[in-house]
Amino acid sequence: MSDESKALGEIRDRIDSIDQQIQTLINQRAQCAKDVADVKLRAKKSDDAIFYRPEREAQVLRRVMERNQGPLGDEEMARLFREVMSACLALEKPMHIAYLGPQGTFTQAAALKHFGHSVISVPQVAIDEVFRDVEAGESHYGVVPVENSTEGMINHTLDMFVSSPLRICGEVKLRIHHHLLAGSDTDLSKIEKIYSHQQSLAQCRRWLDANWKKVERVAVSSNAEAARRVKAEPNSAAIAGDMAAELYGLVNIAKNIEDQPDNTTRFLIVGREDVPASGDDKTSILVSMKNCPGALYHLLEPFHRHGISLTRIETRPSTSDTWAYVFYIDFEGHYTDKNVQEVIEEISKEAVEIKHLGSYPVGVL
Numbered sequence: 001m002s003d004e005s006k007a008l009g010e011i012r013d014r015i016d017s018i019d020q021q022i023q024t025l026i027n028q029r030a031q032c033a034k035d036v037a038d039v040k041l042r043a044k045k046s047d048d049a050i051f052y053r054p055e056r057e058a059q060v061l062r063r064v065m066e067r068n069q070g071p072l073g074d075e076e077m078a079r080l081f082r083e084v085m086s087a088c089l090a091l092e093k094p095m096h097i098a099y100l101g102p103q104g105t106f107t108q109a110a111a112l113k114h115f116g117h118s119v120i121s122v123p124q125v126a127i128d129e130v131f132r133d134v135e136a137g138e139s140h141y142g143v144v145p146v147e148n149s150t151e152g153m154i155n156h157t158l159d160m161f162v163s164s165p166l167r168i169c170g171e172v173k174l175r176i177h178h179h180l181l182a183g184s185d186t187d188l189s190k191i192e193k194i195y196s197h198q199q200s201l202a203q204c205r206r207w208l209d210a211n212w213k214k215v216e217r218v219a220v221s222s223n224a225e226a227a228r229r230v231k232a233e234p235n236s237a238a239i240a241g242d243m244a245a246e247l248y249g250l251v252n253i254a255k256n257i258e259d260q261p262d263n264t265t266r267f268l269i270v271g272r273e274d275v276p277a278s279g280d281d282k283t284s285i286l287v288s289m290k291n292c293p294g295a296l297y298h299l300l301e302p303f304h305r306h307g308i309s310l311t312r313i314e315t316r317p318s319t320s321d322t323w324a325y326v327f328y329i330d331f332e333g334h335y336t337d338k339n340v341q342e343v344i345e346e347i348s349k350e351a352v353e354i355k356h357l358g359s360y361p362v363g364v365l
């Protein structure tokens, strides 16, 4: 036996022994999750028991990252734990997660990034349908896009919160990489149409102008739908992400063609319950103000005075007469924090209506 194969053999024996220990420990952890489920079931009627605990998951993942010593990177390690926790939760209760489909969309990628791969992801045809599915109790949680760093807010999602009883219980950010995809036997010189979602066409506008100026751009309902069409239609190409490329077996003609290299989309997790504080949280509220001078000042001044940082403020046109202005505000802190309660109380005196959309852990991964 050569020195090299002897050294390899020894290291692999060590790996085998470590794997065995990891496996035993993961199963001990899974047994704990089952015990947790029993406690939750005993405390509540089985229909009401809440198995998914976003605040606890955020705390576990933050701790994993804090104590990580490498050589694996913090995010890599957290992703491994993400999957372990996902499998443990599935043992407690398999989670149904509605998302803006079809299969292969960035929203599905966001859902799997947030919940891990042991959930059952259920595609819906529109943002309203994701809300409806969770409201009706068909799915436990839903995932919808809310803002993109290049294209701004997704107004349809914001507008849903005016009437929906759902709560925001999490957020997840995803780096969006677009690729130009086509069937493996496509002759590139014959491409006549490029399909994609309108937002993705906009996010790649400069690249398209520089490289495919004369080719028609066709907006369809999603990137995954674009990939599906291209699979069946010769002389066409799609702009979509890795998941859609893999799902429809398309070839990558040009990678990462988004105009902004840090193109990121933020998604919200919606559910039916409030989430307790995790120690690093955000709150979203919707406030309608009377159309009077200084309305915005009266709304924002209390946040400044109580030392609360706003992370976003967005205005939408009112859908009813009473709602002259509707502001969507995200800020740091949890609804149960004393300073947050004080601000809410002060704003309530000026506002026509305030709706708490949810307090949730700041996205960890």
Ligand SMILES: O=C(O)C(=O)C[C@]1(C(=O)O)C=C[C@@H](O)C=C1
Binding pocket: 033, 036, 037, 051, 052, 053, 054, 056, 057, 060, 084, 085, 086, 088, 089, 092
């Ligand atoms: O701590 C709990 O409540 C659990 O159910 C355990 C656990 C975990 O595996 O750590 C699993 C699912 C929850 O979403 C949070 C954490």
